[in-house]
Amino acid sequence: MAGRILVGTCNWSDHQSFYPEGLPPADRLAYYSRFFRLVEVDSTYYGIPPPRRTANWVESTPDGFLFNVKAYRSLTYHERAGGQPRDPTRDEESQFAACLEPLRESGKLRALHYQFPPWFDASPLNLDRVARLRERHPEDLVIVEMRNRSWAEPERCGQLLDLLSESRVSLCVVDEPQLGSGSFPRLVEVTDPRLAAVRFHGRNAKTWYARGKTSGDRFNYLYSQDELREWQADIRRLATEAEEVHLLFNNNRSNYAVVNGLQMAEILGLARPPEGAVGPDRPPPEVSEPPLPFGPPT
Secondary structure, three states, X not given: OOOEXXXXXXXXXXXXHHOOOOOXXXXXXXXXXXXXXXXXXXXXXXXXXXXXXXHHHHHHOOOOOEEEEEOOOOOOOOOEEOOEEOOOOHHHHHHHHHHHHHHHHHOOEEEEEEEOOOOOXXXXXXXXXXXXXXXXXXXXXXXXXXXXXXXXOHHHHHHHHHHHHHHOOEEEEEEOOOOOOOOOOOOOOOOOOOOEEEEEOOOOHHHOOOOOOOHHHHOOOOOOHHHHHOOHHHHHHHHHHOOEEEEEEOOOOOOHHHHHHHHHHHHOOOOOOOOOOOOOOOOOOOOOOXXXXXXXXX
């Protein structure tokens, strides 16, 4: 029996040309949830929201909608002290845990996403830090995304895969430019049979290390349908090894992530995108029923 495949984007606030003109920002999540049943919340990396805000997310979305939540930046060692990555404080850990509670209580918290920085290399210390994730989140689904190429070296990669498998933590499969030490190869492995995740960052090598005004300047890439079809075999294999597969588009320039997400859902036989939603900068029309890119492959 194949696992179900869910398609979504990384955050809902970036795709401004996707939303109808004049739609208030506070209503974007509800509109987004008419087209997708999964979203990755990236804003939690930059700041920890109060529980009342995450409770609003619950109220804005229908039953069955799911959230993957990106870990706050100190939890992934993006913060430094004395030039070295620092451990999160107890307050940061407790505040992050508190913001998750409304999502967890509603059943809409699906996974926590730990994206480690490019300087987080495959050292024994960092391997130990990864090992402690299960202690912090004993009951949650956890996804780990590596961005330093040293983790792909044969010996270190084997240690990482063994650790994640033993801890029941998912390795994030990535589609991204292969450029320098701050990139990770396409490693299609299931380390937690409950969940596999793929993040699509685009393939714009020119902007991979660029610092633009917005993240959309860096992830400025619209996948062609042929590039999306290249993933069909790997996605279906993941769905035979995992109960659930998340396909998350982070190419958040314009409405590229939405367009490619809807296209991928159609390619996999999950749903047809609304007419007019298959090209860049073309927001989909109003629909009475969402196309629901949700369910097992056909």
